[in-house]
Each structure stands twice: as C-alpha cells, then as structure tokens.
Amino acid sequence: MLNIADTLHAWCRAGRPFALATVVDVTGSAPLPTGTSVAVDDDGNAVGGISGGCVEGAVYELCRQVLHDRGAPHRARFGYSDDDALAVGLTCGGELDVLVQRIDPTDHPHLTAALAEVVECRPAAVAQVVDGPDPLLGATLSIHGDDQVAHGTVGDGPANRAIADQARALMRTGRSGRAAVGGEGDDCPAPLTVLVHVHASRPRLLIFGAVDFAAALSQAGSFLGYRVTLCDARPVFATAARFPHADEVVVDWPHRYLESAEVDSRTAVCVLTHDAKFDIPLLLLALDLPVGYIGAMGSRRTHGQRLRLLREAGVSEQRLARLHSPIGLDLGARTPEETALSITAEIIAHANLASGLPLSRTTGAIHRRR
Structure with missing residues (x-):
C-alpha cells in the first residue's frame, strides 16, 4: 500500500472510505511485487496498479463491489489459463493472490498516522493480516520509527506483540515481507500470516x-x-x-x-x-x-x-x-x-x-x- 501512500494519506485525512486491493502473494513471474496496491474511492477514482494492466479492470470491479457492499475482505487469485483465452489473467504466466478490503479512516486512525510518517519520509511499517481467522483478515497495526509502541490492534495482546516484533525485525532490514506468527508453542495461539509494508529511511x-x-x-x-x-x-x-x-x-x-x-x-x-x-x-x-x-x-x-x-x-x-x-x-x-x-x-x-x-x-x- 505504500506505493500509493500520498493519495491514501489524503483520503484518510479527508475521512474518505476506500477499497484497497493488495498483492499478498506472488507465484512465478509477475510484473509488480508483493505489497503493491490499488485503491478505489466512493467516487470511482482509482490510484495505483498491481499487474501492469493485465487484471486491473477485474480488480477495479472487485474494489467497487467490496466498497459498495461494506462486506468482509475478499480474496482473489489471478493467473494465466491456456484453456480460456478470454479469461482474466497474467500474460507473464505468474499468479497473484490479492486481498481486497474496505477501509474507513475513522476506524483506522493509526493508519492515517502511519501514512503521514511515510509521506514525511520517516521510517514506518504497517502490518496487515493476509491469512488467518476471518474476523482478523485485513486487520492492521503500525510501528513508527524506533517507537516501541504498536498502534492499532490485531486480536489479543500476544498477537499484537508477536506481529509488532515481526514488523520491527523487517524494519531493521529495510524490506517489506510476509511473516508467520502464532501456532503451536507461540504466545499467539491462532496462526496468522501478516504482510508487513515497510518504509525505511533511504539507503x-x-x-x-x-x-x-x-x-x-x-x-x-x-x-x-x-x-x-x-x-x-x-x-x-x-x-x-x-x-x-x-x-x-x-x-x-x-x-x-x-x-x-x-x-x-x-x-x-x-x-x-x-x-x-x-x-x-x-x-x-x-x-x-x-x-x-x-x-x-x-x-x-x-x-x-x-x-x-x-x-x-x-x-x-x-x-x-x-x-x-x-x-x-x-x-x-x-x-x-x-x-x-x-x-x-x-x-x-x-x-x-x-x-x-x-x-x-x-x-x-x-x-x-x-
């Protein structure tokens, strides 16, 4: 989502709801990396891109649907099919997993603050649940710079701490990435996969x-x-x-x-x-x-x-x-x-x-x- 941080920050400051479609996993060759997003607001304005044009139309319609229905986050997978030349897919032969969710800035004040950090070129990370129990799918929390406090919430205290630890670790590397938390032996009982969007200081x-x-x-x-x-x-x-x-x-x-x-x-x-x-x-x-x-x-x-x-x-x-x-x-x-x-x-x-x-x-x- 940080590829469109400027526009998302402006929409959040204006309290404008939007649908956010994010590439959460890539198989094979794909034109844009995990973490890339496209967003659509209530007026149908779109910003960003996730496939270089191959599936943008289908993703746009999914965003409009999720935004209109105010429903739960939606997962979609786009790949190349030799069996149907008219199917929506990637001509490069790869596959994309996309998470589409509705964001109401009034429900995510920490996201507005995190995007402000990015716009001001300060280090920040936003962790987004991309796999796990349905009630947690799409939930986010953020870390600002060296701040030891996590903003936002994902489930209970142990889950928040585990995700915040993963976000800080990825911030130290300066790279976005996926991380698994929870499961047997961890403080966080429910296994989750989070996508951590990292904006680091310039190398x-x-x-x-x-x-x-x-x-x-x-x-x-x-x-x-x-x-x-x-x-x-x-x-x-x-x-x-x-x-x-x-x-x-x-x-x-x-x-x-x-x-x-x-x-x-x-x-x-x-x-x-x-x-x-x-x-x-x-x-x-x-x-x-x-x-x-x-x-x-x-x-x-x-x-x-x-x-x-x-x-x-x-x-x-x-x-x-x-x-x-x-x-x-x-x-x-x-x-x-x-x-x-x-x-x-x-x-x-x-x-x-x-x-x-x-x-x-x-x-x-x-x-x-x-």
Missing part, C-alpha cells in the same frame, strides 16, 4: 573522490532513491556546485569521515579516488564494516597494487572477497554517465543476489523472491 550511497565519475554516480544514486554523500579531502574540488545531486558534500579525509558515518547493510561504499593514500586507509576500515557493497575504481594494474597493499596491511582473503574491484559491470562503459550505470547496475545485482547476466542468457523466473 546510503557514500562516494569518495570528487571526480567527474562521482558527479554522474551521485545523480544515478539519487535517481535510485539513495541518500548520497560525496566526500573528498580537497576543498577546491568537493563543492556543492560541482555535485548538485548529492544530499551532502563533505570535506574530510575519507577514512576519517567513514569512522563516524552511520552505515548499515543497505549502504553502498564507492571509492573513486584510485589514489593509494586515500584508498588504502579507507578500504581497511570499510572492509570491516557491516555495509552491503564496497567497490573501488581503477585499472586492473591499480587493482593488483591495491590488493598487494591491503594484504601487506593484514587484510584476509575472506575480507578481500567483499571488494568489487575494478568497480562495476562489464558494459563497455566509457563516459562518466555510462560508468555510473555500470556501477549502479552492479550494486543492484549484488543487493538482489543476481548474476548481472543478460536475461536472455538466464532461466527461471525473472522476478524472484528476495
């Missing part, structure tokens, strides 16, 4: 080296949703005017800045200086940090010298294996802009445990579960 892209490649990379990183920091020890080069797409430009020695920087498993560190006096102290520190990606620019000769210096400094082969150098995928890139695409493509592939190969040379589902 960080730390670029070291105020060079032309860094300018293009900061623009690409900003486009992908990263909070971009450019750091260089040379004040004449590290200026906001040269890097307008960076969220911040820092004049400091790279390793000294990284020592105090806030990083996590989604952080990407890109070393573009290819100057040993900057690179080696920086990489010695970066290879010990719990960041998601570390890449360093340079020729193969520079790469060989860099590895030799790092080994002489005592870096193990296991730690060296984390280093992507020379940085980027083999796209034949020449210009700073092409090189930025090469680097960001490698960051995306690494984050998703993907091969980086052309899809025409791979088999299996295109859209894989993370």
Whole structure:
C-alpha cells in the first residue's frame, strides 16, 4: 500500500472510505511485487496498479463491489489459463493472490498516522493480516520509527506483540515481507500470516573522490532513491556546485569521515579516488564494516597494487572477497554517465543476489523472491 501512500494519506485525512486491493502473494513471474496496491474511492477514482494492466479492470470491479457492499475482505487469485483465452489473467504466466478490503479512516486512525510518517519520509511499517481467522483478515497495526509502541490492534495482546516484533525485525532490514506468527508453542495461539509494508529511511550511497565519475554516480544514486554523500579531502574540488545531486558534500579525509558515518547493510561504499593514500586507509576500515557493497575504481594494474597493499596491511582473503574491484559491470562503459550505470547496475545485482547476466542468457523466473 505504500506505493500509493500520498493519495491514501489524503483520503484518510479527508475521512474518505476506500477499497484497497493488495498483492499478498506472488507465484512465478509477475510484473509488480508483493505489497503493491490499488485503491478505489466512493467516487470511482482509482490510484495505483498491481499487474501492469493485465487484471486491473477485474480488480477495479472487485474494489467497487467490496466498497459498495461494506462486506468482509475478499480474496482473489489471478493467473494465466491456456484453456480460456478470454479469461482474466497474467500474460507473464505468474499468479497473484490479492486481498481486497474496505477501509474507513475513522476506524483506522493509526493508519492515517502511519501514512503521514511515510509521506514525511520517516521510517514506518504497517502490518496487515493476509491469512488467518476471518474476523482478523485485513486487520492492521503500525510501528513508527524506533517507537516501541504498536498502534492499532490485531486480536489479543500476544498477537499484537508477536506481529509488532515481526514488523520491527523487517524494519531493521529495510524490506517489506510476509511473516508467520502464532501456532503451536507461540504466545499467539491462532496462526496468522501478516504482510508487513515497510518504509525505511533511504539507503546510503557514500562516494569518495570528487571526480567527474562521482558527479554522474551521485545523480544515478539519487535517481535510485539513495541518500548520497560525496566526500573528498580537497576543498577546491568537493563543492556543492560541482555535485548538485548529492544530499551532502563533505570535506574530510575519507577514512576519517567513514569512522563516524552511520552505515548499515543497505549502504553502498564507492571509492573513486584510485589514489593509494586515500584508498588504502579507507578500504581497511570499510572492509570491516557491516555495509552491503564496497567497490573501488581503477585499472586492473591499480587493482593488483591495491590488493598487494591491503594484504601487506593484514587484510584476509575472506575480507578481500567483499571488494568489487575494478568497480562495476562489464558494459563497455566509457563516459562518466555510462560508468555510473555500470556501477549502479552492479550494486543492484549484488543487493538482489543476481548474476548481472543478460536475461536472455538466464532461466527461471525473472522476478524472484528476495
């Protein structure tokens, strides 16, 4: 639902009821991921999409029906059928489980607050029951940032606590996902499946080296949703005017800045200086940090010298294996802009445990579960 948070927040603030259709499970290949939603209000206005067009008409009519009937949430499954060419389904061959429910903002004040957090780009999570006893289907609760209090209610106290714990765990990863709670041995007696919609703070892209490649990379990183920091020890080069797409430009020695920087498993560190006096102290520190990606620019000769210096400094082969150098995928890139695409493509592939190969040379589902 967070893909349409702006509109849902406006409807909630206006007290306008709406029907919400959410992809709660995906089998095989599908164009959009679990958690994607479409919503329809009383006037027939629609926002969002769940299939890239394949089943939108059928989902729209389901939303109108659920909104009009004021009934219980409705589950529907859409797939591809070779037996009926006129059947509504996905041409990509996958299957979608969709939950359609009526939302009255007056009954879900915590949802309005959670959507406000998302609109203001603050961390939040909304947990939605997508499988379980009928009275709980579609029930929601939310977590705001580091708040230890869960807002809203799903069943009894143990159920709320179990779901809130799962929501906090997924918030720490920065990813939405499904989670099972309850069942034998748990405090929550009734087994439930919840879909946790997570809006995390933006992941960080730390670029070291105020060079032309860094300018293009900061623009690409900003486009992908990263909070971009450019750091260089040379004040004449590290200026906001040269890097307008960076969220911040820092004049400091790279390793000294990284020592105090806030990083996590989604952080990407890109070393573009290819100057040993900057690179080696920086990489010695970066290879010990719990960041998601570390890449360093340079020729193969520079790469060989860099590895030799790092080994002489005592870096193990296991730690060296984390280093992507020379940085980027083999796209034949020449210009700073092409090189930025090469680097960001490698960051995306690494984050998703993907091969980086052309899809025409791979088999299996295109859209894989993370």
